[in-house]
Amino acid sequence: MGDRVQVRVSPVTVFQVLEVNGDEVVVMAEGDAPGRYPYTYRAEQLIPASNEPPE
Structure with a gap:
């Protein structure tokens, strides 16, 4: 848990x-993104996040 991913x-x-x-996989957008609530995706639809985490 806690991994960062993108669709x-x-x-x-x-x-x-x-x-x-x-x-x-249940995920939630980072930060204050509009519509920020848990989403469910199939693992094959996700890739590791390519940008640095927000500070």
């Missing part, structure tokens, strides 16, 4: 992993 097809927002349930 493979549109790697704009960085998410923090909250929970992993088999192939499902």
